[in-house]
Amino acid sequence: MKKAYSSTMLVLLAMLLILSGCAGQSSSDxxxxxxxxxxxxxxxxxxxxxxxxxxxxxxxxxxxxxxxxxxxxxxxxxxxxxxxxxxxxxxxxxxxxxxxxxxxxxxxxxxxxxxxxxxxxxxxxxxxxxxxxxxxxxxxxxxxxLVFNMPVYNKGMFDELGLEVPKSWTEFQELCDTLLENGITPIAFPGADIGPNQFMNSMMMNNAPDEEIFAKLQSGEEKLTNEWWVKTLEDFQLLEQKGYIQKDALGTNQDAAMQMVASEEAAMLATGSYHMASLIGLNPDLQLDLLAPITVEEDEAQYEGINTAxxxxxxxxxxxxxxxxxxxxxxxxxxxxxxxxxxxxxxxxxxxxxxxxxxxxxDTAYWIDERKTRFQPRFLITNAQVEDAVLSSIEDVLGGTAPMDAAAAAQKIVDENKE
Structure with a gap:
């Protein structure tokens, strides 16, 4: 009798466990x-x-x-x-x-x-x-x-060295040369994970000020082998050849690039405003602001920076x-x-x-109303294959490919995905 009672209790206990397990998996409990x-x-x-x-x-x-x-x-x-x-x-x-x-x-x-x-x-x-x-x-x-997808820079370092935010491509190169002379890497570039996703926007914003440029690229009206994109690739090549970005930039991940700026080994981080709080967390003494490279001469510049909602x-x-x-x-x-x-x-x-x-x-709220910013061009590429081709052409140039060759290879992919 005791044996039968015990067996019955075990069965009831098992049923309760099963039911409670099912309840735990429900989205409504x-x-x-x-x-x-x-x-x-x-x-x-x-x-x-x-x-x-x-x-x-x-x-x-x-x-x-x-x-x-x-x-x-x-x-x-x-x-x-x-x-x-x-x-x-x-x-x-x-x-x-x-x-x-x-x-x-x-x-x-x-x-x-x-x-x-x-x-x-x-x-x-x-x-x-x-x-x-x-x-x-x-x-x-x-x-x-509301993000500003352009480099974060060490304002305190700039002030100490008497540096001002450059207003032209000539001034930007002079700025980077001064930083190198002081043993500082101008730009920390996280090529291993973020890549050129953010930095491409400010590097091309004045080379191709037409905000319909990527719509025209996808329709076939524009090509990556045209001057606006080849010049952008040439500008990236210059950054690499002159040492304005760190060695092995394509092998550097986000955390390592951020640490370069936090330790003041590098002056700028080629990402965006969304990393400013993390940089302050790594080094509370940093004074930070934003700047976008102006890749044309001052009188040709139409935009000062990049924004993204x-x-x-x-x-x-x-x-x-x-x-x-x-x-x-x-x-x-x-x-x-x-x-x-x-x-x-x-x-x-x-x-x-x-x-x-x-x-x-x-300190950076003035970028919302006081500066001429442009919506992030990369996000106006609506075809993922085209976007990948555009970004890959930059990585190819940083890896040693000639700008025109990289542009031509990317354009082939664009042609295959033409709208």
Whole structure:
């Protein structure tokens, strides 16, 4: 009898374990006091923002006790390669982020963006900065960050050496020569992971001031073998040949390049404003600002720098939790939460009424309204194969290929992918 009773209890215990295991895998579970909770997934590529986003998520969950937020973070290159497949499956990314340009166009074609046009929280954003997330009259994504994709420079070092921000290609070369004479590498270039993705924008902005240049390239009206791109490649070649970027630049990763600037071994970092907070974290004594190489003479220059509205927040059209996902984006766009994110990550934002408190953000805010900046040209390339060809031609030149040869090889790929 005892044996039969014991066997029955074992069977009941096993059934309870199975049922509890199933409950743990559900996206909607019950939590004693709060009742049913719906879990949404927030998918993005900004690993460096995890701590502040964790804190914001905690605040969100306090205000919305029926919702929990799980965060999934991928390296940016992996995110570019795999986000579309994961979003189409619908198993992750109820809220997700998108890069402008080729990824936005690809995700739009795949139909994964939920239309946010009529959502009240859209008015929380500066309408002049969110057009990059629009398609066919619909607001499909909301850019959160306002980034300046041009080199960060050590302002304190410049002041000590009596250096001024150059206003022409001649002055830029003179600046770099002075830095070399003082034992300082002018530009730390993270070629192993970031590559020329950011630096290409300021290097070409005045060589090809036509903002339709890449649309014309993809339609066949322009070619990479024309002067505007060959000159850009020649300018990159000059940087390498004169030692203005470090040796083995293509083998240097982001962390190593940042350390060069933090230790004052290098004067400039060829990435963008999004790395300023991290540099201050490595060396709190740094005084930083932004500059873009002017690759023409002063009277020919039309632009002073590069801007990008990016980290575009979106709701997955394949999600079964769209309303909860929209609540999370609305929360992120509240001025108090946006200010917290901005100041703790060192990012300017597209949200209205953000209060910037950090010295880095205050000191560089003049770039928003006072300087002539251009939207990042790379993100206006809507075909991923064409984008890869353009970037690869720069890497080829830095690796020793003649500029015209690199341009011709890239143009072949462009021709194969002509719109």
């Amino acid at each position: 019950s939590s004693g006091e709060g009742g049913p909770k719906t879990q949404i997934n927030f998918m993005h590529w900004r690993g460096e923002d995890k701590a502040v986003l964790d804190a914001i998520i905690t605040e969100f969950e306090k205000e919305n006790p029926d919702i929990t937020v799980e965060m999934t973070i991928y390296p940016s290159d992996q995110y570019m390669a795999t986000a579309q497949r994961m979003l189409q499956e619908g198993s992750t990314g109820d809220v997700f982020t998108s890069f402008p340009g080729a990824q936005f166009e690809s995700l739009q074609s795949a139909g994964v963006f939920e239309d946010l046009t009529d959502e009240a929280f859209v008015s929380n954003f500066d309408e002049n900065l969110i057009s990059v997330g629009q398609k066919d009259g619909k607001q499909l994504a909301l850019p959160y960050q 990016t980290f575009m927040l979106a709701v997955n059209s394949n999600s079964e939790k769209k309303e909860q996902a929209k609540k999370f984006i609305e929360f992120l766009s509240q001025p108090e939460m946006a200010s917290k994110y901005a100041n703790e990550t060192g990012q300017h934002l597209t949200v209205n009424d953000v209060k910037y408190e950090s010295d880095v953000l205050k």
